[in-house]
Every structure is written in C-alpha cells, then in structure tokens.
Amino acid sequence: MANDREIILKVRDLKVAFGSRRKRFEAVKGVSFDVYKGETFGIVGESGSGKTTIGRSIIRVYPATSGSIKFHDKEITGRISKELDREITNKIQMIFQDPMASLNERAKIDYIVSEGLQGRGFSKKEISEKVTQALNDVGLLPEFASRFPHEFSGGQRQRIGIARALVMNPEFIIADEPISALDVSIRAQVLNLMSQLQRERGLTYLFISHDLSVMRFICDRIAVIHKGRIVEMAETEKLFEHPLHPYTRALLSAIPQPNPDVEKNKVLEIYDPSCHHYDRDPAEWTEIEPGHHVLANQEELAAYRKLL
Amino acid sequence: MQKPILSVRDLHVKFKLRGRVLHALRGVNLDVFEGESLAIVGESGCGKSVLNKNFIGLLDQNGFIDQGSIRYFGMGDKMRNHPAAGHDQEGRPFIDMAQFKSNDDWLRIRGSEVCMIPQDPMTSLNPLKTIGWQISEALELHRGMQGKMAHDEVIRILQDVRIDDPERRYKQYPHELSGGMRQRIVIAIAIACQPKILICDEPTTALDVTIQAQVLTLLKELKEKYKLTIIFITHDLGVVANIAERVAVMYAGDIVELGMVNEIFYEPQHPYTWALLSSLPQLGHRGEDLYSIKGTPPNLFKEIKGDAFAARNPHALVIDHKEQPPYFEVSPTHKARTWLLDPRAPQVEPPAALRKIKDIGGVKHGE
Ligand SMILES: Nc1ncnc2c1ncn2[C@@H]1O[C@H](COP(=O)(O)OP(=O)(O)OP(=O)(O)O)[C@@H](O)[C@H]1O
C-alpha cells in the first residue's frame, strides 16, 4: 500500500553496543524500518529492549556500531558535515523519557524551553513569543515561565519537555514515552495536540510507548521490539487483530483494561523465548502479508499463515 | 468492619513560593484500611503526591501542614510516650504524624512502617553506588541483614521484581540500566524494607505491559503475604481496575469521590470522575479528537469558592459557584462531593459514552 509514500527516515540493520570489548553489550541487534512522512510510527516493547537507544542513535547521542540511518535519503550515522549536523538538530527533536532527569534543575522554565533557540539569530522578543506559544500549546500558563522545574508536578514537567521540542518547529519528533507521566485528560490533550500539529505542519512522529491502548489510537504502524530485535511490524489494526509473534500476543494480552471485571478475569499469555527452535531452522524477517512483517522460521510461518 | 491503619482528617497543606502561598491540600479526609489496596487518581497537580508525602515526612522544604491530623495506627502503643500519641474513641492507640517536629520521629516511620516508591526513579537512586549496594543498605538498615545473607536476599528480591541476570545487575550502576529496570530497582528497595504501608507513586509507568502485569501480580502477592496496605497513585485507569479495591478521586487538593472500584468505574457520580473516564483512549474514535476536559485546573494561589470543578463542568449548577458541596452518600462504601446528588438538584445523566466501559477489553472480533 504505502510503497509510493515518501520515506523520511530509513533505518537499516542498525546495531548499537555499549561498553568496551570484554564488557560489551549489544543493546540494538540489527533493526530495520522505514518511517513515512506524516505518519506516526510506534515502537513498543519490553523495558530494556533498546527503544530509547534507537531514538538516541537517530539524534546522534549514541553512535551506531554498524548499519545505516538515513534522514531524507542522507546518511546521518558516522562522520557528517557541520551543515547536515545542524540541519538534523533543527529538524529532529526528541522528547525525553525521564522528565526530571532531562530538565536542568537550576534553570527557569523559559530558559529551558528556549535553550534550542539560543544563538540562532532570533531576537529576544521572538524567542519570548515562541516560548509563550509553545507553553500555551501544551496547556501551561505563561506565568509558569519564571518557575523552576522542581516546582511542578510530574505531568507538568512532562509537558515542559514537549514544549521544548515544539518550540524548535521540527519536522520529525521522537517522542519517548511522552504521555506516560500524564493524567488521562492531559494525555488526551497532548495526543489531540500531537494530531493537530501533524495535520497542520505535516509532522512525522516516532512514538515510543508502553501504552498500547494509546498506541492503538494514535499510531499508523507499530513495530514490536524484543531484546534489541524487531519481532513484528504491521499496520496498527492488523497487529491488534492478527498478532502473530508470541511476544506480540503476550503484550496484547497484558494490556491493562479500564474495566475491573475484565481485569479480574484476565488471562495472561506468557512469552517463553525457548518456544522457538531457531538452531535447526533459523528465523528470517518475512513479509507474511502486505505490510505485515514477522520474525519467524519456516515452521512458524506455516503456522502463522493459518491464523491470517 | 475494616479498621483504618491511617486516618486523615481535614488536612490542609500549603507551600510558600516567593512570598505567595499555594494551598495544595484543602481539607482532605481519608481513611486507609489495614490490608486494602487503595488507588488515588486525579489530574496532574491535584495533590496526589503531596498528600502521600505527608505520610513519610517528605514534604518539600517550602511546604507545611497548616491544619489537620494524620493518625497512624500501625505501631500500636510503641510510641506511647511521644507527645503526638493518643487513643481514638475505640481506645486504639495512634500517633498523629501531623504533629511530628523532628526528623528523628520520621526515622521511626520511614522504611519500616511506611515506604514510598517515588514518582521519579532516577532521583531516588544514588548514581554513585551499585544496585546491589543500594538494596543491601535497605536490608541492613531495616532488617539488620549483612554479608552473604544480605547478598542472597538481594538476589532473591531482584528475581522477585523480574530482573534478568541478577548477579550481573548487582554490580551495575543506575545509569547502566534502562528506565524500566531502574523503576524495578526502586520497587526492590521498597520491598526490602518490608513496610506496613507501601505507597506506590506511578510505579509502573516506565514498565512495559508484560512486566507491569508481573509487578502488579507481585504487589498483590506481597500484599497477601505480608498483609501489606497499598496506596497506589496512577493515571492508568487500567492499572486501577487491576489492583485497586477502592478508589479515591482527587481534584484541586481535595477528594471529590471515593468508592469501591466497581462503583467508580460503573456508577461514577461526580462530573469530574465522568470527565476523567470519558478521556480514555478506549472510548475514542480513531482520527477524531479524544474527549478532554476543557479549561485548566483552578489556581491554587487563590481561594476557591464553591465546587472547585464548577468552572469546567458543563453540568454546573448555580450553587456550584457559591458553596462547596458536602459529601453525599451513594452507598455505605461510596460517597461524592457534588451538588448533583442533592435531592433538590435536577436529574443529570452521566455521559452516554461511559456505558461502554463495561464493554472495554471484551472479546474483540477476529479473536
Ligand atoms: N549508557 C549506557 N551504558 C550501558 N548500557 C546501557 C546504556 N544505555 C542503555 N543501556 C542498556 O541498553 C539496553 C537498552 O536500553 P534502553 O534504554 O534503550 O531500553 P528501553 O527499551 O528504552 O527500555 P525502557 O522501556 O525501560 O525505557 C539496556 O539493557 C540498558 O541496560
């Protein structure tokens, strides 16, 4: 379906490792995906599976060990020109997961939000207007601008992080758990805001979250990642209706539902990686139906096809 | 009849902020029963964390209790000679923690009696110490364990919170772990203390749903095993539905509705609770905006007149803007602070969408 759409981000066989040789740990073990312009692409997966690491390697905080990341067809891993570096810091913004740890405690909110704008030739007045607008966009009062981060509640701090990304007027936003600390109402506001900005400015999102109910609502496509590998990727409804990989099935069965009766009778599917027999029949990344990819071996593929 | 382990009466907490005063808690009344799991929900900034920080004496420096009492019954008469000790009408000994003056008082409570898993895991972990060291410290401090015994217990607790490869993790530092793992380490430290009341402030937001489900199951097991009382603060109504027996809904520094979990989800009474439930993504339609509450919460620097939610409430009555409603009892376990429950009030139906809550998570087509 989506073949004719413009690809804004192309990730191929990305690997990211930490530590030196003896203590080396590969957090991302070869992931490949495309993000289309104007869509919301979700990454969901176990804690520690490498989601944040992928985000951080896109914004070049962590170097890729191997593989390629292309933004608008230009390679952005490894050594790049100053111009390109500047371009991607402008156009790609990340909303960070841990709002407390990512905000400078000694700076006031207006400074924190405006930080990325400094030294880019904007007048003081322009900066102040942009900050006011961004705070307004995320539902914070302008008078909050002169407060310090510790004077805010958790959800308010989360929104400061979002304002800080929005103020740069980016094209591509990596939102790492942008809604996890938010209450349902503000969460609805932030999601509506994200959709609105997407419609108006054609923004593209890489949306990292654990909240599958929200992802189902907002993401066009979702990749499920487990221990540094993508195990399944599909359009959202396809994934929810025909989850194939046992890890995806486990995830979907665990979604907490706001319905006490359902929660009381909930049956969890547990994923046990030893159910695969990849030593005798190795797994391959396969497009099992148009736009629906799964990591599986021949035996599993045969079984999955029956489920479709 | 259940006995309260903690009894909060007319609690007012204020913060001094550059010459102004913010009224964060405006007369909270709450009984927490022994061995129950109580969830506290409500908009960001409504005072959930501030309320609970009072139970372990960790209010920020600029905050103070202006009025009210916090009776803790969990220690029996162990602190009977303390000036804040007393007996309630039934003769049960308590200690009024609102009267604590020194940090020494709190040292007797914190950890061994009441323990809190704070909202920001990173700030409660010491970046310079290994994971293993930090859990061992809690074991030594609160349970007198040392050496090999402590080490083995740490490994066991790490397994309890589903940390893979605990021997390797034991020697790692917080920054080497993912967000969700750090969160579980904080839970591990709290479990190590074996408190009577465990306050969980958004403990599972950083966890993926499979681990979250395991942690919730774990907390429920620990609750049974150690007769733990759990106070659970979360924005995730799915988590509330899973773990809570009772739910308190807070708005602007006050509890506006309190009831058993089924009462709150299936028969909510307060318009704020209606609004809260209406914002659920499960009730939304793809491509359309989600329901969201209009306006902003009231400014807590100013005095609030009437029902704090009135300005944002499409069903507000004239009296809502004038006088604060009392609690109206809906059932012996369910009460709400809204004039809509007054016999003189016009009949107002809850939003129709809320009827769909009973269908959420049911069998979906294609399964
Ligand atoms: N700076 C670092 N040094 C060493 N190891 C790291 C570092 N950052 C991450 N890791 C490791 O990489 C793995 C992936 O971490 P990452 O933060 O990407 O996970 P995540 O999928 O974002 O998890 P979560 O959902 O818990 O945030 C983890 O095992 C983590 O311990």
Ligand SMILES: Nc1ncnc2c1ncn2[C@@H]1O[C@H](COP(=O)(O)OP(=O)(O)OP(=O)(O)O)[C@@H](O)[C@H]1O
């Ligand atoms: N140290 C402080 N100084 C001034 N105001 C404070 C301080 N701590 C909290 N507040 C204010 O008290 C109110 C309640 O804050 P609290 O942290 O309890 O909110 P919360 O309900 O836990 O919200 P969240 O869900 O976002 O964590 C907020 O308006 C907040 O801005």
Ligand SMILES: [Mg+2]
């Ligand atoms: Mg992460």
Ligand SMILES: [Mg+2]
């Ligand atoms: Mg809080």
